[in-house]
Amino acid sequence: MTTPTRSAGHTAAAATLLLTVAFAVAACGSSSSSPSTTSTTPAALTGSITVSAASSLTGAFGQLATTFHARQPGTTVAFNFGSSGALATQIQQGAPADVFASASPGDMATVRQAGDISGTPVIFARNRLEIVVKPGNPLGIHSLADLTKASVVALCVTTAPCGSTAQEALAKAHVTLPVAKVTLGQNVDATLAEVTTGDADAGVVYVTNAKTVGAQGVGVPIAASQNVTTSYPIAVVKSTTDRTLARAWIAYVLGPTGQSVLRQASFLPAR
Amino acid sequence: MPARRRRPAVVVVAVATVTVGFLALPLVGLLTKAPWGSLWSDLSSPVATDALRLSLICSLWATGLSLVLGLPLAWVLARVEFPGRNLVRALTILPMVLPPVVGGVALLLAFGRDGFLGRPLFDWFGIQFTFSTAGVVLAETFVAMPFLIITVEAALRSMDGRYEEAASTLGAGRWTVFRRVTLPLISSSLIAGAALTWARALGEFGATITFAGDIQGRTQTLPLAVYLALEGNEPVAVALSLALLAVSVVVLVALRGRWLGAIAP
Numbered sequence: 123m124t125t126p127t128r129s130a131g132h133t134a135a136a137a138t139l140l141l142t143v144a145f146a147v148a149a150c151g152s153s154s155s156s157p158s159t160t161s162t163t164p165a166a167l168t169g170s171i172t173v174s175a176a177s178s179l180t181g182a183f184g185q186l187a188t189t190f191h192a193r194q195p196g197t198t199v200a201f202n203f204g205s206s207g208a209l210a211t212q213i214q215q216g217a218p219a220d221v222f223a224s225a226s227p228g229d230m231a232t233v234r235q236a237g238d239i240s241g242t243p244v245i246f247a248r249n250r251l252e253i254v255v256k257p258g259n260p261l262g263i264h265s266l267a268d269l270t271k272a273s274v275v276a277l278c279v280t281t282a283p284c285g286s287t288a289q290e291a292l293a294k295a296h297v298t299l300p301v302a303k304v305t306l307g308q309n310v311d312a313t314l315a316e317v318t319t320g321d322a323d324a325g326v327v328y329v330t331n332a333k334t335v336g337a338q339g340v341g342v343p344i345a346a347s348q349n350v351t352t353s354y355p356i357a358v359v360k361s362t363t364d365r366t367l368a369r370a371w372i373a374y375v376l377g378p379t380g381q382s383v384l385r386q387a388s389f390l391p392a393r
Numbered sequence: 394m395p396a397r398r399r400r401p402a403v404v405v406v407a408v409a410t411v412t413v414g415f416l417a418l419p420l421v422g423l424l425t426k427a428p429w430g431s432l433w434s435d436l437s438s439p440v441a442t443d444a445l446r447l448s449l450i451c452s453l454w455a456t457g458l459s460l461v462l463g464l465p466l467a468w469v470l471a472r473v474e475f476p477g478r479n480l481v482r483a484l485t486i487l488p489m490v491l492p493p494v495v496g497g498v499a500l501l502l503a504f505g506r507d508g509f510l511g512r513p514l515f516d517w518f519g520i521q522f523t524f525s526t527a528g529v530v531l532a533e534t535f536v537a538m539p540f541l542i543i544t545v546e547a548a549l550r551s552m553d554g555r556y557e558e559a560a561s562t563l564g565a566g567r568w569t570v571f572r573r574v575t576l577p578l579i580s581s582s583l584i585a586g587a588a589l590t591w592a593r594a595l596g597e598f599g600a601t602i603t604f605a606g607d608i609q610g611r612t613q614t615l616p617l618a619v620y621l622a623l624e625g626n627e628p629v630a631v632a633l634s635l636a637l638l639a640v641s642v643v644v645l646v647a648l649r650g651r652w653l654g655a656i657a658p
Contacts, residue, residue, distance in 0.1 A: 207624050274524045274606070281624040305524055305606035306621065316606065321506045321523040 169364040170198035171371060172218060174209040176225035176283070176354065177309040178249060178328050182387040183223070183375075189383075190374055197367055205282035205309035206230075213238050213359060220362035221371055223354060225249065225310075226283035230355040240362070243355035246375050248390040250349050251284070251291055252332040253342040254317050255324045263324055263342055266295040276305050276316035276325035284310040287350040288326040295348040314339075333388045351390070420638065427635050428628040435632035443610040444618035444633065448595055451526065451614060455533035455594035456541075456587055462534075463541040463590075470542070471549035482546075489539040496536055497603025504531065504604070528605035529612050533594035540593055544586030548579040585648050592644045596637065 175183050180203050187199045202209070202219060206229040213219055214236045222239070223246070224230040230243050255263050261271045269275050269292075277299075278285030285306070292299065305322055307313030314331045316322040318338035332341030356375060358368045374380050381391070428435060435441060469475075470482055488496055504511040504522045514520045522528040552575070560574045561567075576583070598616040605612040607621065615637055622630035 205624070211624060274608070279621060279624060301609050302611050303608075305608045305612070307607070308620070308624075320501070320606065321521065322606070
């Protein structure tokens with residue numbers, strides 16, 4: 123850059139430089155307020171958010187966080203996984219969360235009624251139930267009715283969506299499991315672990331969990347007439363400290379990458 | 394006659410006051426949030442009564458087992474010189490310092506149906522510890538027994554051996570010496586040790602939930618019931634917590650000064 127030695131030349135050059143910089147900043151800054159239809163994430167975000175998400179989303183959201191970070195290296199997405207009932211209680215008690223992804227519309231409605239949700243929740247996925255048994259299915263369990271053959275069945279607590287939907291499915295199948303045979307898991311991951319690493323003979327978890335068992339278990343599908351579908355709403359928490367990033371994460375989950383990852387994990391589409 | 398004591402430094406007293414606050418405030422919080430109005434109905438709900446009954450039975454069994462299995466070991470550690478004694482003593486203290494959930498995982502790997510001890514037990518005898526009340530007792534004994542062993546061992550070491558010598562010189566057999574001389578001499582430490590063991594067994598959570606699962610009426614002890622009730626049934630959770638707090642206070646008051654003296658090596 124050639125600079126004139128006279129002071130007037132200095133001023134002119136400085137003014138031009140400033141104007142150029144100002145234009146560049148204005149051009150970059152304006153793109154973040156309206157996401158385009160082809161790309162769901164705006165340019166160069168920074169900040170960090172905490173996403174309180176249902177346990178069943180551990181795998182899919184973990185994967186999405188990696189790809190999101192690759193696209194937006196200046197951001198950090200931290201997760202707080204747990205049963206939707208527990209997460210709802212935490213948010214109502216003021217736990218710092220920016221996004222809430224629940225496994226049941228009921229828990230989202232509870233938080234919304236308490237005034238802790240900003241905007242309208244959007245359903246981003248659905249899930250169904252599946253039975254998981256020990257490798258090789260030694261007890262020959264092929265339906266919910268066969269669960270009575272098991273000496274111990276793992277179910278989620280009823281304050282978790284996987285627990286309340288499991289109770290619904292059992293009621294639809296007219297199966298009553300004696301209390302002395304049921305061990306309760308605080309969330310769907312804990313329930314699954316009772317079968318894969320513990321000694322429970324069978325457990326009722328989501329289809330997405332059954333897909334992850336590998337050699338440690340076998341999935342047994344539940345008849346469509348008895349199965350229960352649960353919808354997953356996602357929303358921004360009112361007390362969020364970074365609304366832009368929270369909205370960007372939700373847009374990412376709803377966008378093509380997010381939906382593709384969820385589909386691969388065996389989640390059903392929102393509609 | 395004690396000499397005239399100097400007043401402690403203000404800083405020391407100030408910090409001590411803060412510490413008392415730190416320890417007391419959570420308990421005050423528990424007391425203020427207690428559902429005093431519905432306390433009786435909360436404690437008589439099926440979940441609560443099952444948990445109370447189960448906790449009482451399992452903790453008493455665990456204390457009994459700790460006495461039966463722990464006393465001989467305490468004796469050997471205190472009275473018998475053998476190579477590796479320090480190692481054995483460290484082993485007996487290990488469950489005390491091990492995080493309880495780690496203890497639960499270890500028990501699962503040993504006594505679970507696929508465990509190296511659990512598999513033969515299940516295949517040959519049909520015995521399964523996981524998800525059973527016996528499993529709860531096993532887990533509680535594992536974490537609580539060390540309290541009894543080190544308390545009794547300390548007492549045996551520090552007691553005056555001359556009474557036992559005198560008794561055996563006068564013709565008393567070993568069992569008589571133990572029953573009539575040793576036991577009475579260590580009785581206060583033994584009681585303190587048993588009380589600590591019982592309290593520890595009563596409060597066990599991590600090992601129980603990992604090894605024995607969470608089955609109402611069968612393995613859902615008080616701490617597990619509190620954990621479960623926290624979601625969606627907070628009054629019952631607080632009521633049960635109060636019950637556990639009351640038990641702890643009773644144990645401490647009953648032991649009074651002996652508690653500290655008993656566990657000091």
